[in-house]
Amino acid sequence: MKIGLEIHVQLNTKSKLFCSCSTDYRDSKPNSTTCPICLGFPGSKPKVNKKALDYGISIAHALNCEVLSEMFFSRKSYLYPDMSKNFQITQFEIPLARKGYLTINSNGKEKRINITRIHLEEDPAKLVHVGGDITTADYVLIDYNRSGIPLCEIVTEPDFSDPKEVREFLVKLSTLLEYLGVYDSSLEGSMRVDVNLSIEGGKRVEIKNMSGFAKIEKALNYEVVRQKSVLRKGEKVVRETRGFDEAQGTTKTLRTKELEEDYGYIFEPDLTKIEISKEWKQGIKTTIPELPDHLVKRYQEKYDLSDYQAKVIVYTGKDFSRFFEECCKLLDKHQMVAKWMITHLLKCLNYQGIRIKNSKLSVENFAKFLEMMNKGEIPKRLGKEMIKEITMTGEDPEEYLSKKGLKMVSKQELKKIVDKILQKNKDAVKDYKSGEEKALDFLIGEVLKEIKSAGDPKQIREIIQASVAQ
């Protein structure tokens, strides 16, 4: 089985690729973030957003690609209603970069997925199919807000040998791009993937325009089964383009292509050749932050995390790993931070369906919470419940406890009180020493009375036992 990917990533620049319209279109009124350039008005001309080039070069570096020293934009011609000009400005024979790789983990082994090329292009407008899907809709609306959003297309070699690898790669790539700060994975449709898949004895089939890693894996698994069963029946797998029907979990034919589509590429004559100097490339290199693979290694070394822990923290996202590091600055108990983040905090966030960067919980309060847990100021049984609530409310843990009347007396304070109670009840101490367990319960009761139950009986018992044993 051979699988290759074409991944379209929306770059999170402030303005579009060829005009100064905002890229923040998802919450905007349809067709409001547009201008004569992204609407392709007769007489308008594109102008390259240099920031998008910076981002492209940065991606190329991170994927170990060779960045070419000069590049051109080209026109890719096809008539389709989502294209304001009926051609797309993209890159053809001379892309931004080529020949790179990204390593993934496949069945416990490292595997290199080769990158063929990386180029920049403009996103077409968004078509809204009303009353059905692309084949059944009553009518179609066009929203040009998306028209001209910078896309970085990453093309891989057909190096994947199963759908699981594809998912592993996409997760890794998505995380990498997010760490680079060039893309926002939380935005709907910010990464769209076309997949080319062929199995032994069949022709190459393209499945277009999918997003969501789990969904893609599912679509590919379906497609593999479908192709195998076609061959088993003695029929032929034909060269075609298919689409994924999410509702049914199946793929269906969009168009068969006997011939390669002819896009009649020419160089974009409204734009000049762009030279990418060594200084420019080098300058971008210095802005590249620490990337996931390196981070995983560093967490293992610096914070003594396991491979698993480090990976979970890093791959949950840039905001999550940053939260971890900030928290470790405030609290020396790195294992505790890691454990709580991975087992409890992550669960709370997933439950709320948000990311740590959108949560009300501050690093300070999280660290304080852990510190208090550590000191026994919070009953252990309350910990899980409490983290859930303060993640939602963002409350200071101390205030939370006072409000709930659950503020615990600290261990130190508790020791003093225990001493006082033992002094007062020497008889009971004597009884206890002589083996009367009930006397211990009495003493615990006295302490709890004194602190108005703001303490963990188990902890009090331990303190009394230790004190009596001296």
Place this chain on the structure above:
Amino acid sequence: MQVKEYLSNVRDGQINLEEFLAELIEKTQKMQEKYSPFVTINEKIDIKSLKKGNLYGLPISVKDNICTKGLRTTAGSKILQKYVPPFDSYVTKRVKEGGGVIIGKTSMDQFGHGVFNINTPFGVPKNPWDIERSCGGSSGGAGCLVNIADFPHVAIAESTGGSISCPAAFTNTVGITPTYGRVSRWGLISYANSLDKIGTMSKSVEDASLLLSVIAGHDPMDSTSIELEREDYTSYLKNDVKGMKIGVPKEYFGEGVDKKIKNRIWENIKLLEDLGAEYEECSLPHTDVVVPTYYIIAMSETSTNLAKLCGLRYGLEKEIKIGESFNDYFSRVRKEGFGDESKRRIIMGTYVRMTGYRDQFYLKAMKVRRLVIQDFKKAFKKYNVLVSPTMPILPPKFSEIENLNPIQTYMLDILTIPPNLAGVPMISVPGGFSDDLPVGMHIIADHLQEKKMIQVAHTFEQNTDYHKKQPVKK
């Protein structure tokens, strides 16, 4: 009255601008009836909104492929017959900032597709020297209007392969096509973007230089616009060609060129020699391949530029039939909206960039263009300017044009295409007459050396009176 004098009279209040412009609108309407230089006459000139700049009150016409905010811009085509741009082109913005008055949009072959300004559903401009004859194209309306205007006026025109020089030659006017990138193309409805140049047409070299000084200059909205300081082109109006080295490309005096025209130009070259210039015959060896090279590039680009005119966002809006697919609808709109010549260029342009032909035609043409540029670069190492006929023929009769096939028509661009393809500046000036019809003389300079050609052109003009000759009114 020269433009300069007029401007100073308006400034001094010696001319009542309101009366002058009211009268001008009437005049243009009469001219339109007789000669059809316009696609649209601007009938809502608002004097109060005119800025008191260096062009204050100057009537300026604009070729109809250059966007004018709020004023219909059709590019000479039916498919854009209702297009009213919501923004100004760079050049019209500059004109408005200077206080110029845009009096109308001049006729052209649709999208610049033509040599005679006959490929348009609007009126075909008639040559003032003989109304049976063509004004040339594609900026035929501009040439026509410059000639017949009996009021101070300059025209903004545009050339891709000779669309300024050709009508200048046929109407006995001055046309400057500047270096590619000198004038921003922002707001120009592209024919072939890598070749399109906005320039000027006028009655004299001085008027042309004056307007060029206003519209040239760097514009960040056009990525191909050259980043250079503004120049005052009127400062090159010197009556002096002493020591100027002129190259005379022998290929431009070849078989297809009318003998009478050749003789006329040779006499002009001799005059320049008498005035102190030196000339020498030279060679531009790639001249024989420029026409196909040009047409491959121009058609490739134009076929993509025009794709957007499909009736969805731009172009004729038609009722969509039930069950009609996108492609069927697009085809129906385009079939009706484009003229034959545009269809021909779209089809050929699509063909030469198809897989399998792309290498053979499109990419090869891109390479040959470099060779043509090298021809010129080599020549300009030796010469300040090159001088030749502008057009190989005298303005033809419409009845003669009917008998030309497309290839014969394309070959008429043979003298104007090479400098246009190379992106070097050129000026066509009135070079005398033959059979009572005007002959254009072409002066070509190296990239960014407009000053040289302006100097030679001005000197020639000062020492001849061809540019002052007017057709005998019949």
